[in-house]
Amino acid sequence: MISRLLQLFRAYEEDPSVKLVILKGQGRAFCAGGDVPPVVQNMVQGKWRLGADFFRDQYTLNYVMATYSKPQVSILNGIVMGAGAGVSIHGRFRIATENTVFAMPETSLGLFPDVGASYFLSRLPGFFGEYVGLTGARLDGAELLACGLATHFVPSTRLTALETDLCKVGSSDPSFVSTILDAYTQHPHLKQKSAYHRLDVIDRCFSKRTMEEIISALERETTQELDDWSLTTIRALKKSSPSSLKISLRSIREGRLQGVGHCLTREYRMVCHVMKGDLSKDLVEGCRAILIDKDRNPKWEPRRLEDMKDSMVDQFFERVEEEERWEDLKLSPRNNLHALRIAAKL
16 A cells, blocks of 8 residues: 555656545545554564565655645544554645544554654644653544644535535645635534643653653652543553653654654664564564454563663664665655644644
8 A cells, every 4th residue: 555655646746637635544444554463474584674665665655745746635534543644644734523533552562653753743732742652642633633733624524525625626736725624624622631631731741851750750740639641641651662662752852853854764764673673572572462462461671661771772773784785764855845734723
């Protein structure tokens, strides 16, 4: 699917008859993410480069979408997780509905939020991106609109009419698309228990420098006010891979100061280290516990955050050395780098 999308997006960009690209899911999900077990199987069999080749194509597609010269409209009517976010959030227009369920659940699998997530999560209000990327928290359509991951919210019953109107657009000028979307968009209220109501607490805790300090800050919050949200957040972090949490935090922090191409190039280094399995085998274990055996009891290594030293984290960000044929991700310069429109709506 990644290869086909890359081929189509490149062809549509050159085709003057194509004015915009609409991306939607078939069935009840927009896209539930990458198919992890085959990648892990390649790792176990010592064929990690096959996985690396897949990620190279995927990140290249993410970059093409982030720098696309024509409007991309992604209709997120259903589940949007992991790689599903990668093929939508980089596009100019992202439509949430009442059926949208967004998450970046990689840390619970022994991976890290990739597909350019260190770019788009780091641009969310305050430290909401760290919260979403580290905990794997699920967001609904109203929350997606509020934090800026979605640009519009349209009820699912109106999508057919919206698509009909979009298909009449005779120009690649995004203002034409924007005018149509603005006519359909609604502004739903956040649920009472939405994490977005807790931005002050999230900023207080997730702004801390280290994972250990983030968890300590959350634990202090629970002593002041016993709160289901804080306890659930602590539980999610403590169930995740310590290795994944630490590399994910650093990745998002570095992403704040980097462009999308730089973020994807760095994430490619990181994912190749994960695929190679020399620094950590947590992805194999997470896949076993969550997706295959489903005992939901992964045995992470190291098991404790304090045993994952900074020097170990550093290695994930270095070139993959002493490997024939391995190269950094090389992304061709493109003229259409549009700034990601993350506009929080309070």
